Amino acid sequence: MSLSKLSKIALKVLCSNNGSLCYEELRSKMADICAVSDLNLNTVLSNHQLFLIVSGTGSNASTFGLTSDSQIISSSPVRLCKNYPNKECQDCGMLHLCRFFILGNCKFGGKSKTCKHSHDIHDFHNWKIININSLQELNVNELRILLLQNDPSLLPEICLHYNKGSENLRYGICSRKQACNKLHICSHYVSGNCKFGDECRRSHHFHGDDISALLRKLCLDEEVMQNLQKIYQNRNYLKQVPSTDGENAATSFACTSTKRNTNAEEICLYFIRKYCSFKEKCIRVHFNLPYRWQICKETWQDLPNMEEIEMDFCDPNNITSSGIPSINFETMMCESHQVRRLSTASSVTKPPHYTLTTEWLWYVKNAFGKWTECENQASFLFFFAP
Known part of the structure; x- marks a missing residue:
């Protein structure tokens, strides 16, 4: 059996098991379907476009560094087209499918079939995209799992403000x-x-x-609801994958440069959605998160634990981060090194339907030293948001 066919089978096995399996389970399930050697399976899993490997701590299961508890997560650059069906779109490289159909419960689907948006993964446009991306072995439910854990626009993000503060246990510091x-x-x-x-x-x-x-x-079906923790856990691993595509864009100028290039310090929204047509020629930073924390040590280098730093930064009570060594958010210094935070475009500079833009919130400190969110955010955002 060809490596291409093995790759498609491995992806199908993962997606039929809620998007991920440990290496030992995957190897066992693959053996039930076809004869596969460790060499061929590990060669297949080295395709980083389709598989993410999260290192385990168990005993070695192969001679290629994988352990029996290494997690294998299904990955794909395929996304739902953001312009479908509101705008005419041709050969965009993204799927033209009903969003609620992918979420599991389109109220216009079923027997009545009155939905104006496509539910057909086999129509000419969608099947072409599926074939190009080696997904033709997947049925609708398996494709749904793959999209839910890879397309960041389908499911809501975790509220960082809810995860901060101790006064209000129900809402954290989330003002909404x-x-x-x-x-x-x-x-x-x-x-x-x-x-x-x-x-x-x-x-x-x-x-x-x-x-x-x-x-x-969101009209999620019951099966998706039951597996949300695993879907979100897989999403979390996938979004932490280091990106090298935009590495040069982020470090192409010296840390001591005094002239600011706004585009070179802005994260490309299209790259996060996996369809930046400019690719390596893009003037914006290619990174897999809508924010990026870096420290200057001769060149700009990514800081570890970006999510924890971002959570601390979003709390107006914090002057410094909780990590060691800590970052001073007022001076943007870590010990003697300069620190910077790159982000996507401000939400006020893009149309409302744009996702993953940066939403800036403004706070004021009262006479008792308590920070409260400003009621009129718009007057601050349009004039002061980066």
Whole structure:
């Protein structure tokens, strides 16, 4: 059997098991389908466009460095087209499918089939994209899992503000409370590493009242709802994959440069969605997150634990980060080294339907030293947002 065929089978096995398996389980399930050697399986898994390997801690299961508990996660650059169906779009390289069909419960689908948007993965446009990306072995449910954990626009993000503060255990420091369009759930639980377990003050349930109300609007089917933790955990691993495509764009100028190039310090929104047509010629930074923390040590270098730094930065009570060594957010220095934060374009500079833009919030400190969110955000955002 060819390596190409083995690759498609491995991807199908992963997507039929909620998007990921440990190496030992994957090898076992593959053996039930076809004869496959460790050499061929490991060669297949080296295709980083289709597979992400998260190192395990168990005993070696192969001569290629993989352990039996190494997690293999299905990956793909394929996304739903953001311009479909509102704008005429041809040969965009993205799927033209109904968003709610992918989420699982389009109210216009089913027997009535009155939905004006495509539910057909085999139509000419969609099947061409599926074939180009080696996804033709996947059925609709398997493709759904692949998209849910890879396309950042389909499911809401975790609210970082909810995960901060101790005064309000229900909302954290999230000022939007019930109106928040992000999930109020423990970020460490979703990542699978909450050290507090059942004693954690943050929610560990996707079926809580606030979360359920938000998820109901997405029309998720029951099977997806039951597997949300694993989907989000896989999403978390996938978004942490280091990107090398934009490395030169981020470090192409010296740290001591006094002339600011705004485009070279802005993260490309299209690259995050996996369809920047300029590729390596893009004047913006190519990175897999809407923010990027870097430290200057001769050249700009990525800081570890970016998510924790970002959470600290989003809390107006913090002057410094909690990590060691800490970052001073007022001076943007870490010890004697300069620090910078790159981000996507401000939300006020893009149309409302744009996702993953940077939303800036402004706070004012009262006479008692308490920070409160400004009521009139617009007057600050248009004039001061970077």
